[in-house]
Amino acid sequence: MxxxxxxxxxxxxxxxxxxxxxxxxxxxxxxxxxxxxxxxxxxPSKVRDAFKNLSQISVYPDPNSNELRTYLQKYTAIPKNQIIVGNGATEIIYNYCNAFLRKQKVLIPIPTFGEYESAAKLNGAILYYFKTMNLNENLSEFQDMIPKKNCIFLCNPNNPTGILIKRKNMLKILESAHDKSTMIFLDECFIELVPAGNESVISYLKEFDNLFILRSLTKSFGLAGLRIGYGLGNKKMIEILQKIKIPWNVSGIAQKSSIKALSDKxxxxxxxxxxxxxxxxxxxxxxxxxxxxxxxxxxxxxxxxxxxxxxxxxxxxxxxxxxxxxxxxxxxxxxxxxxxxxxxxxxxxxxxxxxxxx
Structure with a gap:
């Protein structure tokens, strides 16, 4: 056949x-x-409590992870309707590309996490690369390359270099992209593991409606085997992503474990x-x-x-x-x-x- x-x-x-x-x-x-x-x-040790009631294994999980999103609202100070939960951060990368990057131009600094390129290519995106080991040192050149009315991917801190783009520099990129009506997919999956201090731009989501931020409980809370990631964006963007995700994409055990993890201060x-x-x-x-x-x-x-x-x-x-x-x-x-x-x-x-x- x-x-x-x-x-x-x-x-x-x-x-x-x-x-x-x-x-x-x-x-x-x-x-x-x-x-x-x-x-x-x-x-966190509190995660073990999520496995005490195993009867939940026979019950379909909440398809919209509502309780977890409520906890994430408290954790991030971002409204619940601006949060989506995924079966790992990678699922959200692929859903984002499927929703917004059909045959779009996409700029990616390299080296970086390979799934951005993979997901974008599957949706027919035209990829451009910017080679740098430290984007803080090539900021103006990168800003000049940002395509109009398209998309850029950024990983902060970057995998595999470990380099953090300082908030003041990230804001310059956000402003340039906003002026060009270009979307920014910003992966902050490692930003909670930066000892020097909080350089996240989550608080700027209200100001930049072109910004989407990816987070993961895999890295910060050691839940790799349970597959939990979440995304933050404007309300309209999240509504679209909620529509195209598969039903029951996150297991009940994973949702409960994430709530327990977030409660550990x-x-x-x-x-x-x-x-x-x-x-x-x-x-x-x-x-x-x-x-x-x-x-x-x-x-x-x-x-x-x-x-x-x-x-x-x-x-x-x-x-x-x-x-x-x-x-x-x-x-x-x-x-x-x-x-x-x-x-x-x-x-x-x-x-x-x-x-x-x-």
Whole structure:
């Protein structure tokens, strides 16, 4: 039987990611995963309470995640009708592109998270790239490239570089895009894991109706296995996204777990303290190892340039039950870059010992 498939779908390439299943050796409990940038302390202890009443497994979940959105309203100070919840942040990326980017021009700074490009391409978008390792240093050039009446994607802090666009610079980009009637998809999934302070532009949603902000409980609250993300935008934008999302897209367990996580007021401060100390420790220590150069990072992961090919570093570390992210799959990077997550001090020491032995 022959299937008629659009060329863009037939030629689609799945984006590579980190995580234990990317290693090829499955869910090995002995594997120390530095490839996933999740909270190094894991999930808040309160999340366990969501699993005490397992009778909810037999009940269809709230299709609109109303209770969770109420909690997110308190957490973000953004009205409930301006919040959408997704099965992970990635679902929201794809729904956004499906709703708003049909054959639009899209500008993406690279290197960055690959799903923006993937989702935009699937909807026939015409992509343009801006190569930079630190957008703060190329701000005016980037502003000049912003297309009129189209869209730009930004990741802040950026994955995989770890660089944070300062709020004053982000506001310049927002103003330029607004003047050109261009939409901004701003991924702030790691911004809660920036120890230096809050540089989010959530409070500017009222001022910029072209702005959409993506957040995730995967990174900040360690809920990667439950798949929870949320988006913030103007009321009309959220109404459209609510219409096209699949029914019951977020499980009841995931919704309850997210509410419990958001109610824990101590988890993020503890995490930020760990990230602040361990990031400095890792950068200082790895920079002293011959053949490795660390990029300064504002968040819970570090990009490293390696004289040893990245696939070789990954293979050698896997033999020691340590998984790092090979960054050759990021557009704009080559086979000389790896990325590591900031983990606990004991785990970080194991990584350092392994790197020294390479």
């Amino acid at each position: 022959r299937f008629k498939v659009e060329k863009v779908i037939a030629n689609h390439k799945v984006v590579a990611h980190g995580g234990i299943f990317s290693s090829g050796i499955g869910n090995d409990s002995n594997l120390l995963d530095f490839s996933s940038n999740v909270n190094p302390l894991g999930f 101590l988890h993020l401060p503890k995490t930020l303290n760990l990230v602040r100390n361990e990031s400095k420790f890792l950068i200082n220590s790895i920079s002293k190892i011959k053949g490795f150069t660390c990029y300064n990072s504002d968040t819970n992961f570090i990009l490293i340039k390696s004289k040893i090919k990245s696939n070789q570093v990954q293979d050698k570390l896997l033999k020691k039950n340590i998984l790092i992210r090979n960054c050759k799959t990021f557009r704009g990077l080559d086979n000389n870059f790896i990325r590591i997550a900031v983990r606990t001090h004991k785990e970080n020491i194991k990584l350092l010992e392994a790197l020294r032995e390479l």
